[in-house]
Amino acid sequence: MIEVPVVFRYPPLKHIRIHKLGYMVFRDPKFREAFMQDPKKVMDELGLTKEEQDLVLSRDGVRMYDLGVQPYIIFALVWQAFGEWPSREQIAKLGYGRRITEKS
Amino acid sequence: MRHHGAAIDMAKIVGGAAGPHSPVVYKLPWPESPEYVSNMERLRQCYVEVGRRMRELGADTLLVFGADHVQTFWFGSFPQMMLFTGEEADYAVGGNKLMRLKANPELAEELLFGLVDEGFDVGFSQEIEFFDHPFTVPVYWILKGVGDADVRVVPFHVNTNVHPRVKPKRCYELGRAVRRVLERSKRADRVFVIGTGGLSHYPGTPYYGTIDEEADRYILEMMKQGKFSELSDVGYDWLDATGNHELGSWLAAAGAVDARSVEVMIYWPAWNNGYSVVWFVR
Numbered sequence: 314m315i316e317v318p319v320v321f322r323y324p325p326l327k328h329i330r331i332h333k334l335g336y337m338v339f340r341d342p343k344f345r346e347a348f349m350q351d352p353k354k355v356m357d358e359l360g361l362t363k364e365e366q367d368l369v370l371s372r373d374g375v376r377m378y379d380l381g382v383q384p385y386i387i388f389a390l391v392w393q394a395f396g397e398w399p400s401r402e403q404i405a406k407l408g409y410g411r412r413i414t415e416k417s
Numbered sequence: 418m419r420h421h422g423a424a425i426d427m428a429k430i431v432g433g434a435a436g437p438h439s440p441v442v443y444k445l446p447w448p449e450s451p452e453y454v455s456n457m458e459r460l461r462q463c464y465v466e467v468g469r470r471m472r473e474l475g476a477d478t479l480l481v482f483g484a485d486h487v488q489t490f491w492f493g494s495f496p497q498m499m500l501f502t503g504e505e506a507d508y509a510v511g512g513n514k515l516m517r518l519k520a521n522p523e524l525a526e527e528l529l530f531g532l533v534d535e536g537f538d539v540g541f542s543q544e545i546e547f548f549d550h551p552f553t554v555p556v557y558w559i560l561k562g563v564g565d566a567d568v569r570v571v572p573f574h575v576n577t578n579v580h581p582r583v584k585p586k587r588c589y590e591l592g593r594a595v596r597r598v599l600e601r602s603k604r605a606d607r608v609f610v611i612g613t614g615g616l617s618h619y620p621g622t623p624y625y626g627t628i629d630e631e632a633d634r635y636i637l638e639m640m641k642q643g644k645f646s647e648l649s650d651v652g653y654d655w656l657d658a659t660g661n662h663e664l665g666s667w668l669a670a671a672g673a674v675d676a677r678s679v680e681v682m683i684y685w686p687a688w689n690n691g692y693s694v695v696w697f698v699r
Contacts, residue, residue: 319580319653319654319657320619320622320624320657320658320662321577321578321579321580321582321653321657321662322579322580323579323580323581324492324579329492332487332492333491333492335487336487336488336491336492339486339487339488339511339512340488340489340511340512340547340549341512342511342512342513345512374621374622374623375623378621378622378623383487383579383621384619384620384621384622385486385487385578385579385620385621386487386621387621387622388620388621389487389621391621393511398441398446398447399625399626399689400446400447400448400449401447401626401688401689403447404625404626405626411622411623411624411627412624412627
């Protein structure tokens with residue numbers, strides 16, 4: 314049996330603004346367009362804090378995961394928000410492909 | 418093609434299948450090796466074949482168990498189970514609408530009432546902005562195999578992707594309850610059931626780009642041996658660790674079909690996803 318914490322986790326309430334942004338990005342092509350044009354304006358409108366905005370703009374999906382952001386929202390924020398997909402090259406570049414290695 | 422002859426005096430589940438719903442299966446968004454491209458085409462053709470068989474079975478309704486990925490529903494109101502009881506719905510990938518399909522409100526209503534009677538407190542939706550890839554992608558390819566037959570599509574959201582989630586055992590039991598309700602029905606619908614998602618993959622996590630072939634093969638082997646109930650004893654700790662968190666929709670479909678085994682139409686361990694399409698054998 315492999316020991317890992319819940320991966321597809323409950324969305325922590327403190328991330329509600331980030332989650333709302335990801336939801337909108339994930340579902341709405343026009344919203345994605347607006348975000349790509351002016352991410353700061355869109356994030357200001359949704360009330361994201363400076364820290365949250367920096368996290369989104371960093372596109373650091375590994376850090377988002379470690380901070381507790383819901384994975385499907387991370388997918389939207391790291392890839393869809395920037396019109397990209399997690400190809401082999403992209404995931405290598407962004408430090409994905411972490412292995413679940415701890416076996417008990 | 419309708420099956421005439423034998424008197425049809427009850428709704429019937431005529432068959433079922435399960436397979437992936439990744440947007441990548443709809444359209445490859447990045448350049449890939451010729452091997453990847455040809456395997457993907459092989460996978461899509463399995464869905465087309467499912468559609469052909471569905472047509473041969475005379476199915477008129479496609480019931481789709483899938484899990485919304487926070488696109489149709491938001492954390493403002495996130496249901497564990499939601500049955501679509503409206504007239505018709507739009508189907509999209511990433512919010513880009515591809516198809517508008519008729520549903521089967523009369524049958525869905527009967528199913529809703531029946532399931533609540535059975536102790537499954539399923540929510541309903543009569544109007545939805547759209548369903549996304551967990552529903553769109555398999556339906557898109559299956560309908561290519563169905564061709565011009567008039568098929569109605571009924572989406573059934575079962576949450577397997579945002580914790581706390583519907584347990585695999587409960588998913589399997591839900592499928593079995595769906596079967597009981599339809600067997601009691603006086604309606605003439607011929608229902609084909611699919612479960613969408615899986616097998617191993619870790620979208621949006623740092624584990625993306627790995628799969629768990631051993632776990633996938635274990636799941637397929639258990640299904641081949643007809644051990645659906647035993648398989649549904651697994652918990653989300655194991656499912657998350659192996660990237661098989663979407664197994665619940667497969668189990669719901671298996672329960673509805675009353676499957677005794679599976680025909681593995683394809684298992685392809687790609688770098689980003691253990692892709693499989695199975696046909697439920699009765």
